[in-house]
Structures are given as C-alpha cells and as structure tokens.
Amino acid sequence: MSLRAIQYEKGALYILDQLLLPAQSKYLQVKGVEDGWKVINKMQVRGAPAIAIVGCLSLAVQLCDEKYDNKKELRQDIEGKLNFLVSSRPTAVNMKIATEELITLANELCNDESVAIDTMKARFISTIEAMLDKDIADNTAIGDHGAHEILAHFPGDTMLRVLTHCNTGSLATAGYGTALGVIRSLFASKRLAVYILEHVYCTETRPYNQGARLTAYELVHDKIPSTLIVDSMVAALMKLRNISAVVVGADRVNNVAANGDTANKIGTYQIAVLAKFHNVPFYVAAPFTSIDAKIPSGDHIIIEERPDREMTHIGEHRIAAKGISCWNPAFDVTPALLIAGIITELGVFKPSELAVPLARSQNIIG
Numbered sequence: 001m002s003l004r005a006i007q008y009e010k011g012a013l014y015i016l017d018q019l020l021l022p023a024q025s026k027y028l029q030v031k032g033v034e035d036g037w038k039v040i041n042k043m044q045v046r047g048a049p050a051i052a053i054v055g056c057l058s059l060a061v062q063l064c065d066e067k068y069d070n071k072k073e074l075r076q077d078i079e080g081k082l083n084f085l086v087s088s089r090p091t092a093v094n095m096k097i098a099t100e101e102l103i104t105l106a107n108e109l110c111n112d113e114s115v116a117i118d119t120m121k122a123r124f125i126s127t128i129e130a131m132l133d134k135d136i137a138d139n140t141a142i143g144d145h146g147a148h149e150i151l152a153h154f155p156g157d158t159m160l161r162v163l164t165h166c167n168t169g170s171l172a173t174a175g176y177g178t179a180l181g182v183i184r185s186l187f188a189s190k191r192l193a194v195y196i197l198e199h200v201y202c203t204e205t206r207p208y209n210q211g212a213r214l215t216a217y218e219l220v221h222d223k224i225p226s227t228l229i230v231d232s233m234v235a236a237l238m239k240l241r242n243i244s245a246v247v248v249g250a251d252r253v254n255n256v257a258a259n260g261d262t263a264n265k266i267g268t269y270q271i272a273v274l275a276k277f278h279n280v281p282f283y284v285a286a287p288f289t290s291i292d293a294k295i296p297s298g299d300h301i302i303i304e305e306r307p308d309r310e311m312t313h314i315g316e317h318r319i320a321a322k323g324i325s326c327w328n329p330a331f332d333v334t335p336a337l338l339i340a341g342i343i344t345e346l347g348v349f350k351p352s353e354l355a356v357p358l359a360r361s362q363n364i365i366g
C-alpha cells in the first residue's frame with residue numbers, strides 16, 4: 001500500500017502529521033485556511049508540492065461551507081485567503097504559483113456573465129481537486145524520465161548507488177515523489193532481468209531530520225535497500241562508496257535569463273559542491289510548478305529561517321548548550337553550474353534549457 005500524506009474527499013481534508021512520524025501515524029483534520037496555514041507553518045505537512053496542494057485544498061473545504069451574496073464577494077474572499085496561505089512559508093514557490101493561477105481563474109469566472117455563483121464555486125473547487133491527480137501523474141513522469149536519464153548515463157551492467165537529501169517522496173507530494181520518485185522508478189528498473197539499483201543512501205537532514213524520519217520511513221516501507229548517513233558523512237561516502245548519482249528535489253528553481261539556480265533543503269548546496277569534486281552527476285527532480293520564471297537569480301530567493309528550537313532540541317529533549325545562539329536557514333541555493341540536469345515531467349533539461357519546456361508546460365496548464 002502506498003503512503004498517503006493527504007487524504008481528501010469533497011468537504012473533508014486530513015493530513016498525516018509529519019511531526020509525529022515515524023513513531024506515530026496520526027491524521028489531522030484541516031477544516032479551512034486557518035488550519036491549512038498552521039499545519040504548513042508548523043511543518044506538520046511539508047515539501048513544496050504538498051504545501052501547495054494542502055494549502056489550496058484547505059481553501060476548497062472552507063468554500064464548501066461558506067455562503068456568498070455575489071460572485072465579486074466570492075472572488076475577493078478567494079484572493080484574500082490564497083494570499084494568506086502564501087505567507088505560511090516563503091521559500092517553496094508552488095503555493096505562490098498556484099495562487100496566481102487560481103486568482104486568474106477566479107477573475108475569469110467572476111467576469112463571465114454566463115457563469116452562476118454556484119457554478120463558479122464548483123468549477124473553482126474542482127480545479128483545486130485536479131491538483132492531486134496532476135501531481136501524481138507529474139511525479140510518475142519525473143520518476144520515469146529520471147530513471148531513463150541515469151540508466152543512459154551508466155550503460156552496461158553497472159549497479160547503481162544513489163544519494164538523496166531531505167524528503168521528496170509520497171510524504172512531500174500527493175504521491176510517488178520527485179527525487180524519491182526517480183529512486184522508486186530506478187528500483188523498479190531491470191537490465192537483462194536484473195534489478196540495477198543496488199543501494200540508496202539518505203542523509204539525516206538536520207535539523208528537522210526529514211531524511212532520518214521520513215525518507216528512511218518511505219525507503220523501508222517500499223523495501224528499497226538503503227542506508228542512513230549523517231549530513232557530515234557525504235564527502236566520505238563519495239570517496240569510499242562509489243556513488244553513481246545524487247538526486248534531490250527543489251523548492252524553487254529560478255528560470256529567468258536561463259539561470260536554473262535551485263533552492264532546496266539546507267545542505268543541498270554542499271552536497272552539490274562535493275558531487276562536483278568527486279565527479280558524481282548531481283540531478284534536481286522537480287515539477288514545473290516549482291519553477292519560478294519571475295526572479296532574476298537564485299540570490300533573490302527568500303530563504304526561510306526557522307525557530308532555534310529545531311536545532312537545540314530533539315522532541316522535548318534539549319541537546320544544545322543553554323545560552324548558545326543559533327542560525328537556522330531552512331534552505332540554501334545551489335548554483336546552476338553544479339547541476340547536471342533538471343528532471344521534470346516533460347523530460348530532463350540542462351538548467352539553461354528550461355525556458356522552452358516551461359512555456360510548453362504553461363500551455364498545457366492554461
């Protein structure tokens with residue numbers, strides 16, 4: 001059975017509380033945008049695609065119960081609530097892009113005189129609901145493109161050892177995952193009837209431990225041969241364990257002026273530097289909903305800073321000396337020149353080649 005971080009049916013949204021994993025699997029009800037904002041901000045749900053989907057679904061469930069006098073009032077409420085949700089976490093771009101698309105839709109439906117208020121509401125909600133299936137389809141395509149790319153890079157009977165960072169799997173998306181989707185597709189791949197993914201290494205991903213708690217949980221769940229390392233072991237791993245490739249996710253891939261700098265979980269940048277030094281191809285797997293065509297370079301990406309407590313404590317237990325100050329940026333930016341390829345639902349592209357497929361993806365969506 002596949003893991004499901006998001007459970008939704010019309011009017012009812014539940015999320016798996018990721019603060020409790022892997023010790024407990026407990027679902028929380030999200031009754032509207034206030035709850036949506038809180039579960040995203042507290043990281044009970046996290047991962048760029050899951051943030052956008054849960055944020056938008058929290059609006060969908062709230063709209064089911066709300067009554068409006070006219071379409072203009074509905075449109076204004078939608079816009080206000082979406083902008084509020086964008087403020088929950090600043091780095092991942094998916095919620096912001098979804099907001100822009102949904103506000104455009106709300107405007108179109110509002111201005112179309114042939115559309116009645118109930119129809120406007122129903123069409124708006126069904127557009128949000130469609131995000132779930134689209135995300136799973138995108139992730140499956142990302143998985144297959146990524147596996148194909150990596151297999152082409154290692155022809156013959158080479159067995160593959162792949163490193164990943166943070167959690168990009170079913171728990172970070174509607175299902176299957178991005179970088180972890182590539183790993184799932186590689187795990188299913190055979191050459192001459194022999195499975196070729198020998199081993200996956202996942203980093204612990206301090207300070208929030210998405211790797212140790214969530215990725216390890218998904219790898220064990222899927223019975224993928226895998227080993228946990230702490231973040232500071234990556235250089236040693238690359239020197240001693242013959243790593244074939246690194247695959248990570250993205251919170252925001254910048255794509256103005258053919259840039260391709262990528263924000264992802266803190267620690268990604270140092271892994272990319274180490275991969276360059278050890279000649280290991282470093283891939284970013286991300287849907288086009290993570291690509292930001294509006295900022296000029298990675299330097300303009302707002303990096304979220306999280307509370308000190310995530311560093312000083314594990315659960316209720318303090319591990320850092322009292323009185324020490326902390327710096328806790330949740331993400332860093334990997335320069336495009338360190339990235340071998342960006343694995344998307346439309347194929348694998350060099351960071352400098354994203355503009356054309358980005359326009360194509362927008363036509364598909366729009």
Ligand SMILES: CSC[C@@H](O)[C@@H](O)C(=O)COP(=O)(O)O
Nearest residue numbers: 046047048166168172249250265
């Ligand atoms: C498919 S998830 C992609 C990224 O969002 C992921 O790599 C990541 O950095 C998640 O960070 P998080 O702080 O756990 O939300």
